[in-house]
Amino acid sequence: MNMLLRKLALTTALIAAVPFVTAAQAADISGAGATFPYPIYAKWADAYKKETGIGMNYQSIGSGGGIKQIKAKTVTFGASDAPLKGDELNEAGLAQFPMVMGGIVAVVNLKDIKPGELVLDGQVLADIFMGKITKWDDEAIKKLNPKVKLPSKAIAVVHRSDGSGTTYNFSYYLGDVSADWKSKVGVNTALEWPVGIGAKGNEGVANNVSQTDGAIGYVEYAYAKQNKLTYTDMINKEGKKVSPKAEAFSAAAANADWSSQPGYGVILANQPGATSWPMTAATWILVYKHPDDAAATTDALKFFAWSYAHGEKMAAELDYVPMPEKVVKSVEAMWQKDVTGKDGKPLFAAK
Amino acid sequence: MSAAGAERQDSRRERIVRQFALTDVIFREVSRLAAVVVLALLGGVALSLALGSWPALSTFGAGFLTTESWNPVTEKFGALAPIYGTLVTSAVAILLAVPIGIGIAVFLTELCPRPLRRPIGIAIELLAGIPSIIYGIWGLFVFAPFLQATLQPFVIDAFADIPVLSSLFAGPPYGIGMLTSALILTIMVLPFITSITKDVFDTVPSILKESAYGIGCTTWEVISHIVIPYTRVGIMGGVMLGLGRALGETMAVTFVIGNAHRVNASLFAPGTTISATIANEFTEADGVLYTSSLIALGLILFFITFIILALARFMLMRIDRKAGA
Numbered sequence: 001m002n003m004l005l006r007k008l009a010l011t012t013a014l015i016a017a018v019p020f021v022t023a024a025q026a027a028d029i030s031g032a033g034a035t036f037p038y039p040i041y042a043k044w045a046d047a048y049k050k051e052t053g054i055g056m057n058y059q060s061i062g063s064g065g066g067i068k069q070i071k072a073k074t075v076t077f078g079a080s081d082a083p084l085k086g087d088e089l090n091e092a093g094l095a096q097f098p099m100v101m102g103g104i105v106a107v108v109n110l111k112d113i114k115p116g117e118l119v120l121d122g123q124v125l126a127d128i129f130m131g132k133i134t135k136w137d138d139e140a141i142k143k144l145n146p147k148v149k150l151p152s153k154a155i156a157v158v159h160r161s162d163g164s165g166t167t168y169n170f171s172y173y174l175g176d177v178s179a180d181w182k183s184k185v186g187v188n189t190a191l192e193w194p195v196g197i198g199a200k201g202n203e204g205v206a207n208n209v210s211q212t213d214g215a216i217g218y219v220e221y222a223y224a225k226q227n228k229l230t231y232t233d234m235i236n237k238e239g240k241k242v243s244p245k246a247e248a249f250s251a252a253a254a255n256a257d258w259s260s261q262p263g264y265g266v267i268l269a270n271q272p273g274a275t276s277w278p279m280t281a282a283t284w285i286l287v288y289k290h291p292d293d294a295a296a297t298t299d300a301l302k303f304f305a306w307s308y309a310h311g312e313k314m315a316a317e318l319d320y321v322p323m324p325e326k327v328v329k330s331v332e333a334m335w336q337k338d339v340t341g342k343d344g345k346p347l348f349a350a351k
Numbered sequence: 352m353s354a355a356g357a358e359r360q361d362s363r364r365e366r367i368v369r370q371f372a373l374t375d376v377i378f379r380e381v382s383r384l385a386a387v388v389v390l391a392l393l394g395g396v397a398l399s400l401a402l403g404s405w406p407a408l409s410t411f412g413a414g415f416l417t418t419e420s421w422n423p424v425t426e427k428f429g430a431l432a433p434i435y436g437t438l439v440t441s442a443v444a445i446l447l448a449v450p451i452g453i454g455i456a457v458f459l460t461e462l463c464p465r466p467l468r469r470p471i472g473i474a475i476e477l478l479a480g481i482p483s484i485i486y487g488i489w490g491l492f493v494f495a496p497f498l499q500a501t502l503q504p505f506v507i508d509a510f511a512d513i514p515v516l517s518s519l520f521a522g523p524p525y526g527i528g529m530l531t532s533a534l535i536l537t538i539m540v541l542p543f544i545t546s547i548t549k550d551v552f553d554t555v556p557s558i559l560k561e562s563a564y565g566i567g568c569t570t571w572e573v574i575s576h577i578v579i580p581y582t583r584v585g586i587m588g589g590v591m592l593g594l595g596r597a598l599g600e601t602m603a604v605t606f607v608i609g610n611a612h613r614v615n616a617s618l619f620a621p622g623t624t625i626s627a628t629i630a631n632e633f634t635e636a637d638g639v640l641y642t643s644s645l646i647a648l649g650l651i652l653f654f655i656t657f658i659i660l661a662l663a664r665f666m667l668m669r670i671d672r673k674a675g676a
Contacts, residue, residue: 064635154523161610163423163635186424189635197525197621198610200631211496212526 029300032059033066033079034165035202036220037100037283040320041079044307047314051306054299062201063165064189070094070286076296078286081165082189083265094286095338096263097331099304100311101321103221103249104170104279107229109209110136110151114230116243119144121235122177122270122278128216129157129174130181131195136214144235151214158208158217161198163190169281170218173269177278218279221249222318236278237270248277250321258327280321287339294341301335301348308332397653404647406639415647421612421628423636428644430651432612436622437655440529440604441597443618444536449590451537452544457574459545460552472549479542487606490535491527495607498534499526503619521617525609530618532608536600540593547592551585552578584667591663598656601626625652 031041038060045056061069063080070078071092079099089096106120120128124140127133133140137150160167168189175182185191199208202223209217210229221244224231233243242248252271258264268280285304291297308331312322323331335348407428408415418429455475459468503524510516555578563573579586609621610631623631625648636642 062635064637067637156523156525161605161631163632163637188424189637190423190632190641192420192422192424193611196611197527198623198631200605200610207491208527211491213496213499214523 029054029056029077029296029303030058030075031056031066031077031079031285031300032061032069032075033286034063034081034283035060036063036081036102036164036166036281037079037320039222040100040311040315040318043314043318044311045303047310048303048306054303056303062162063168064163067286070288073288073292076287076291076293076300079283080286081281081283082168083261083263083267083282083284084286085265086262089263093289095289095334096265096284096286097304097334098258098264098266098282098323098327099285099307100315100323101249101253101268101280101282102319103244103277104166104173104218104281105221105224105231105244106216106218106234107206107209107224107231109211109213109215109230110153111213113148116231116233117145117148118230118232119235119241120232122173125234126174126178126181128155129159129193129196130178130185131157153214156212156215157193157196158205158212158215159191159193159196159198160200160205162200164201165189165283166202166218166220166281167191169267169269170279172267173279176270222320225319234278236274236276237272238274238276240274242275242277244277246316246319246321248275249280249319252276252278252280253282253321253324258330264327264331289338290340290342291347294347297339298347301339305332305348397650400646400650400653404643404650407643407647410640411644415644416651419612419614423641426638426640428640430625430644430648432614433623433625433628433648434651434655435614436529436608437598437624437626437652439618439622440533440536440608440624441594443530443533444540444597445590445594447533447537448540448544448593452541452589452593453548453579453586455541455545456548456552457578459549461570461574461578472546475542475545477542478538479546483539483600483603486535486539486603490531490603490607494535495526495531498531499524507619518616519618522619524619525621527607527609527621528617528619529608529615529622532604532622532624533618535603535607536597539600539603540597543593543596544586544589547589548582548586551582551589554585555581584670587663587667587670591660594659595656598659599626599652601630605630625649625655 038058041056041058045058049055058079059065063082066078066080067084069075084092084094084096106125108118110118120141121144124133124144127140134155135152136155137152141150168187171181171185171187171191174185175187185194197208197212199205199217202219205217205219206223206227206229209215210227219229221231223229224244231244233241236242251273252268255271255273255276256266256268258266260266264284266282268282270278271280287297287300308323308328315322332348336346339347341347411418411428415428415430416434417431418427419431420427420429421432422428459472463471503522503526506520507522507524510520559577559581560573563577568576604624605627608623608627610623610627611621612623612628613620615622629645629648633642633645636645
């Protein structure tokens with residue numbers, strides 16, 4: 001009995017102590033948003049904590065959630081795969097910059113077909129997701145894959161059921177290649193899908209595709225790789241066949257004119273270039289230009305600068321593409337110009 | 352001296368009585384407050400749902416209830432698909448669970464050998480304790496692939512030429528869909544219906560049953576003419592409890608229903624329910640109209656549950672009156 005009481009007391013004391021421990025680490029950077037870059041943010045944060053002792057608390061609740069949270073000022077930074085427009089940024093007083101890039105891939109579940117064996121192009125992909133192509137042995141798919149033996153099986157389309165930056169970039173690409181998609185379905189973080197089943201999050205789509213015979217879905221490349229899903233190659237804008245690889249993602253980003261949009265809001269879908277992956281996407285960070293808690297924002301900017309400078313190798317391990325040097329310089333210059341404390345002095349000092 | 356003593360005793364008595372009266376008043380007020388708080392909470396929930404859904408309801412009007420389209424791009428929302436999905440999955444689940452549940456209860460109370468009663472009864476009650484997320488994961492990883500490979504292709508082929516059934520069970524076999532969710536819901540509501548039915552069956556006086564057996568009734572006649580009529584109020588209660596659970600179940604359904612905003616005659620087609628839609632989309636909904644439409648869905652679920660509970664009460668009242676007459 002006495003033992004039990006003592007144990008109880010100890011447990012209670014431990015539980016009571018937890019809030020204080022958290023409070024002692026109040027210097028943790030807090031952020032919320034996109035699930036697409038979560039694997040790399042987590043990796044960077046881990047390495048950064050080992051080096052500086054400052055951790056990061058990132059909730060991967062989705063891009064829409066990230067935008068809501070930063071607008072509600074519950075986090076120091078928000079993360080979104082769908083860039084905010086210039087006037088929306090100005091209205092909220094937010095600064096936006098791209099953090100990292102990656103690729104979206106179509107994944108399929110067909111017996112006897114290995115990753116990269118199947119080739120699709122934008123038009124066929126749009127037709128599949130619109131329900132115009134319903135069988136795997138459709139002429140249009142056969143034409144792109146003369147050597148592959150395609151089953152006469154119904155295509156089970158799997159899409160996101162939650163709002164998602166991945167959906168935004170994917171539908172942007174389909175809208176770019178198919179006028180029909182643009183007028184009938186449109187481009188957004190959530191859509192009215194003409195066919196298919198919905199699953200929550202990149203993980204949900206990955207799970208449903210691997211569970212459903214004859215399924216096709218779209219996920220961020222890291223999820224396809226981790227779950228060993230069968231991804232497809234794509235025919236890009238120049239009519240060349242490309243495989244989803246970091247080189248193909250960075251080729252797509254190479255030609256982008258980042259200064260053309262406010263807040264660096266350039267969509268990398270369907271970029272020119274013989275080796276460009278057509279479904280490349282960047283992901284953005286949102287911070288306040290004049291934050292209430294200047295110290296927290298300074299810490300966050302320091303972390304981002306560190307990730308730009310030291311995060312390249314870790315990004316490559318997970319097949320993300322780091323931002324080009326030129327863009328990083330421009331972003332850091334923007335921080336110094338735009339992100340200021342109450343005294344009007346810049347919060348970020350370049351080394 | 353003695354008079355003064357009696358007086359003192361009287362005043363002490365009075366003091367104690369007053370004290371008792373005071374504690375009584377305090378107790379009454381506190382318990383009244385507890386009841387009022389529940390009412391206030393309920394009113395508050397209804398009010399905040401109504402306020403939150405006002406932008407959507409004022410924009411779409413009554414059309415909100417009858418529109419199938421749910422389009423976040425053009426911000427045109429209609430609740431028909433989730434309402435349809437909620438009602439169909441719950442109805443199918445109850446249709447399947449009630450006969451099975453009553454069957455189990457009959458077996459446990461009338462037919463089962465005594466040593467087996469407790470183990471089976473406890474196993475069924477344990478089913479109720481399994482968290483819904485486990486049902487969802489099991490549904491997605493085990494049950495749906497099983498249905499996709501076995502039951503669905505078979506049923507689609509078997510009913511292909513029969514007019515109504517062919518559209519009710521039309522392909523392609525996705526594995527997940529409305530029927531899969533309904534089957535998962537059946538398993539989930541089964542313990543509620545079974546354990547309540549079993550408990551009320553136990554309340555049937557043995558003298559009634561024994562008299563029936565005594566005049567030569569079969570077990571079936573005893574069940575259908577004595578036990579079930581005697582306990583129908585309780586059975587109805589169990590069914591309503593199960594229905595309430597089925598209507599509001601979120602996690603397990605979200606895993607296996609397919610989350611597609613479409614009204615489809617086929618039970619194999621993916622659909623969505625009100626609670627699955629809210630769980631999927633609320634965190635990511637941007638824009639006033641989108642969020643408000645989701646809250647309006649919540650309000651509709653509130654109403655559906657309310658109406659069903661009210662109907663149940665009404666039915667019970669009628670049964671009571673008939674029994675009384």
